[in-house]
Amino acid sequence: MSGPLPLRFLCSASKAEQLPASEIEVAVVGRSNVGKSSLLNALANRKDLARTSKTPGATRLINVFELRPTDTAPAGRWLVDLPGYGYAKVSENERRRWQSMIEGYLIDRETLHSVLLLVDGEIGPTKADLQTVEWLRHIGRDFRVVATKVDKVGPSRRETRRRDLLAKLELARADVSWVSANAGIGIAELRVLVAGRLTPTD
Helix, strand or coil: CCCCCCEEEEEEECCHHHCCCCCEEEEEEEECCCCHHHHHHHHHCCCCCCCCCCCCCCCCCEEEEEECCCCCCCCCEEEEECCCECCCCCCHHHHHHHHHHHHHHHHHCCCEEEEEEEEECCCCCCHHHHHHHHHHHHHCCCEEEEEECHHHCCHHHHHHHHHHHHHHHCCCHHHEEECCCCCCCCHHHHHHHHHHHHCCCC
């Protein structure tokens, strides 16, 4: 499925326990201004699926987007957008609440298949990104790094930036998807990857 993913907004929740049952889930994780909402909109080829904002921290709940069921694939296949970590201008209490919400979901959600960890491809992984990678490895969650905003990296710097990102994350080139929501780079390939992870196999 390289065409737009047939996603629809399903629900929001402030705690994982409030979510209804699902078949399978892929979570989208990243720092507050990495472009999660823009990527979700690009995957669906819609401008209004996920709320975008120039102010980091627009996503404050667990937001669920369901892949439309078909004759061969059931309902309950979700892309789950989690609040970003990092630069959102919120109180310390709210920041702790977000952290508890995110960690509780990622550790305990039984139908969570894997995580898409978004990293800014222009500036490379931050300290928070590296900590998140280490933590996901520690809890045994399968994850795929998606480097966003690659259109902002000039051709002369592109290969150096990629090598640096891979080295810092300790990943092979094949383990990272390089995308731009604005320019459409890598979006078709990422749609195929997401659809594959959300389609149960025998």
